[in-house]
Amino acid sequence: MFSAIFSLLGLSFSLNTSVGRPLSLVTTLAGTGLLAVSTVLLLSGPASPETNAPALAAAFLMVLRAFGVVLLPPRGDHSGVPQAGWSVLLALLAAGAWWWIFDRAQAPVALAAALLLSWPQLIDGINAFADKVFHKAALAAGARDIAPGTFTKVAQARDILIDKAAVMSGPNLMVTNVMAFNNEPKTLLAVAASAEAGSSHPVALALRELASQWQVALKMPDRFEPTPGLGVVALLGGQTVVIGTTDLLKRLKIDSFTADAIARSLEADGKTVLRVAVGGRVVGVLGLEGTLRQDAGVAGMALRKEGLVPWLFSGDNPNTRSALAGMLGLELTEDPKPGETAQEAAFRCFPDTAPLVLTLSQDRMALELRQAVAPEADRPDAGNTPLAVSNTDDIGAFPALKALAMRRNLLAVHARQVLSGLWLCAGLSGASTLLPLSAAPVLFGICLLVLWTFARFSVADTLHRNE
Known part of the structure; x- marks a missing residue:
């Protein structure tokens, strides 16, 4: 009884978190029930091995659950409460059968053994x-800084919004067309590059680079007001x-009809x-353009192959x-x-499906995969933590991450089936x-060994290809 009580201290951190709490709480209640059975038996007659069995089962139940949440912290994908309910039902049926049909003295033993051996200790x-194991495979595929819960979120996603900057071969733009209506191209370039002289935007950098090549003198603007996106x-x-x-020109009531006609061909x-x-x-x-990544189209096809619909954001x-x-x-959004x-565009276009978003990092040195979420009033930075990051030359890491996430889900289903079968057989034997x-x-x-075997062999080919 003391073992069961002290094991409750080991479960305290699991009981204080939403993930893992359901099964830990049900385990505590089941252990308390077993201790109560032993107490009633002790008060009703002399102690015997049959009397001690429920208390011993409570100790094992609590100790193994404590070890379980330490070795395999729950992920929240499966609560395990339904399986625990079936274990309780099996134990009650076993105790009833022994009490009414077989030997009443063995009913407490059958109750304790059926409940303990069929209990889904590791299911969550x-x-x-x-x-x-899959984290190592994802690292081998080029993904890094993988956040907790990434595999679950990536596996559940059905759409991915790809920022234009993420499919460019570099952060730099190049000015390809300088079309002046009434002045010389150099005069137009001087005006445009001077207006952007104090900006670090890629457009400003491209204008200043061309101005340097054309040997155009620049001036600093008296006032500079950027309008993001416009x-x-x-x-x-x-x-x-x-x-x-x-x-932007329409907002300022500037007629751009002639410019629009020329712009359409570009x-x-x-x-x-x-x-x-x-x-x-x-x-x-x-007119400006960047160089598209050679593997951008291949990455889009790979994402489609893994069940993600790729959309372009620009x-x-x-x-x-x-x-x-x-x-x-790629597909086009609104x-x-x-x-x-x-x-913001991903959440607006797909408010009910939690799409993924692939963008270039602020320092333009890495690709970041995020999940689109609505910024909460008390958490304006919600969704700012990347699910995974890769180097800019590893865009293929994200199709591989999706494939690993789907394989992980399939592994979980098969492993759950095998473990449930083991617990059922053990419960019936008990x-x-x-x-x-x-x-x-x-x-x-044995259950730990089964999980290790499933996980190891499910990614063995991936690890072998990347070594």
């Missing part, structure tokens, strides 16, 4: 064992300079097109986005809202008094 920790407004030499999309080639207006009048068009004009999606074999991030209570630790070890 099956995926913890899988995570340890462009910039600057004050240069007493005149207002606007560089951005059609939406956007059809997948280029980013910016209009340049000085003093409220459009004076030219800039703040470009609809024509540009359509051209890029066609090149990469038009993004001004200044909207990829994660109910018939063929197995003693001391067989419980041996059964616990």
